[in-house]
Amino acid sequence: MMNRRCRITGDVVTNVLDFGRQPLGNGFLLPNNYKDEYFYQMSIGFCEQSFMMQLNEQPSPEKMFHEDYAFYSSTSRYMGDHFEEFANYLLQSEYLSNKDPFVVELGCNDGIFLKHIASKNINHLGIEPSLNVATSANLNGVETISEFFGIDLARKILKKYGQVDAFIAANVMCHISDINGVVKGISELIKPEGVIIFEDPYLGDVIRKTSYDQIYDEHVFIFSGLSIQALFSNYGFELIDLLPQSTHGGSMRYVLAKKGVYLVKDSVSNILREEHNIGLDNIDTIRKFSEKVQKSKKDLVELLSFLKKQGKRVAGYGATSKSTTILNYCGIGPELIEYISDSTPIKQGKFSPGMHIPIYSHDKFVDNPPDYAVLFAWNHAKEIMEKETNFIANGGKWITHVPEVKIL
Numbered sequence: 001m002m003n004r005r006c007r008i009t010g011d012v013v014t015n016v017l018d019f020g021r022q023p024l025g026n027g028f029l030l031p032n033n034y035k036d037e038y039f040y041q042m043s044i045g046f047c048e049q050s051f052m053m054q055l056n057e058q059p060s061p062e063k064m065f066h067e068d069y070a071f072y073s074s075t076s077r078y079m080g081d082h083f084e085e086f087a088n089y090l091l092q093s094e095y096l097s098n099k100d101p102f103v104v105e106l107g108c109n110d111g112i113f114l115k116h117i118a119s120k121n122i123n124h125l126g127i128e129p130s131l132n133v134a135t136s137a138n139l140n141g142v143e144t145i146s147e148f149f150g151i152d153l154a155r156k157i158l159k160k161y162g163q164v165d166a167f168i169a170a171n172v173m174c175h176i177s178d179i180n181g182v183v184k185g186i187s188e189l190i191k192p193e194g195v196i197i198f199e200d201p202y203l204g205d206v207i208r209k210t211s212y213d214q215i216y217d218e219h220v221f222i223f224s225g226l227s228i229q230a231l232f233s234n235y236g237f238e239l240i241d242l243l244p245q246s247t248h249g250g251s252m253r254y255v256l257a258k259k260g261v262y263l264v265k266d267s268v269s270n271i272l273r274e275e276h277n278i279g280l281d282n283i284d285t286i287r288k289f290s291e292k293v294q295k296s297k298k299d300l301v302e303l304l305s306f307l308k309k310q311g312k313r314v315a316g317y318g319a320t321s322k323s324t325t326i327l328n329y330c331g332i333g334p335e336l337i338e339y340i341s342d343s344t345p346i347k348q349g350k351f352s353p354g355m356h357i358p359i360y361s362h363d364k365f366v367d368n369p370p371d372y373a374v375l376f377a378w379n380h381a382k383e384i385m386e387k388e389t390n391f392i393a394n395g396g397k398w399i400t401h402v403p404e405v406k407i408l
């Protein structure tokens, strides 16, 4: 494993776990593209100065985010509800008290959040490098530009639209290797009393649930309050609120502003204290996590091999980016998982990255149900269980790997 330098402090990070050769998390493909399929060595390290868990190597942004990006946020009804709540939280907050605010969202995907801001006739701008989803956002009435964000784009936006009151991102900041360029850009773009509010999968939940599948090419960082404080304090920002979220298997909403502008909510000291208590500042915690990941791999392969020997049919539910890590790390292919059901049209008829399991529409799951379904979209379990009562009624069983491998 190579030793790389922390993207925040420049110190050498301590390597903790190697996931082997991995393809792009969302690199769903057809057989005629197998020969050109891209792979890289995926491993994670932890910096004991910035408390940042990070990928050692990340594929280039252009390889991951482009005009055929496979993930559309609006595939989940619950996520739709979540982003409506997020928009209402912002609209009702003290941060938008200015009469004519300007809200910018980085990585607005198909406009799932900003459409609630646009519908109130509030000045807004979506930034979305993946052209296909950016087009959907524009069709949803959200003014969106399709570019990568950094200092240059920040200056262009400033010139054309002016300073920003609220800079929002959801499941985006943790994707960006050049995070310093992004924070510098935001720093130039927002008003002195402007706020940065973003959500991402939370390290505390990843550790607690052994949800190692949150680690894939797009997620170059898994954040905690401590690591976000370390990153943003380099640019004169401080955390003013921390709000845990249930989305994506456990996320955190981070609220930041320039130091001293707003009162810091108690949530900040409470959650940072808890992070010290559970060891999110400590490499030993990450090493223990690594041991649990290796056990999870062994248990899943054993369970699927056992079911295969019993003549049971197993399918996957949700061709998630997360499942790319599981399948490739565990070496699970079509011999153990017959197909994966997914509701996203752009994924259907293709094959999973690296292990090449066929992806079918939900109709196949209904018409030809397996005996067992591995819940790759476990973060949407509530929504899926509500829909799939027939699967259970007809004797089907779910398999999960969080917090440990088991049949539900």
Ligand code: DWN
Residues within 6 Å of the ligand: 071, 075, 076, 077, 171, 172, 218, 219, 248, 317, 318, 319, 320, 321, 322, 323, 341, 342, 343, 344, 347, 376, 377, 379, 380, 383, 384, 387
């Ligand atoms: O950060 C990211 C998150 C927000 O979304 C991105 N890097 C990429 C993506 O990650 P993911 O693919 O792991 O996200 P999801 O939301 O867990 O993906 C769910 C998948 O399952 C989608 O392909 C849609 C599918 N699905 C389904 O087939 N039936 C989802 C639901 C709720 C369903 O009922």
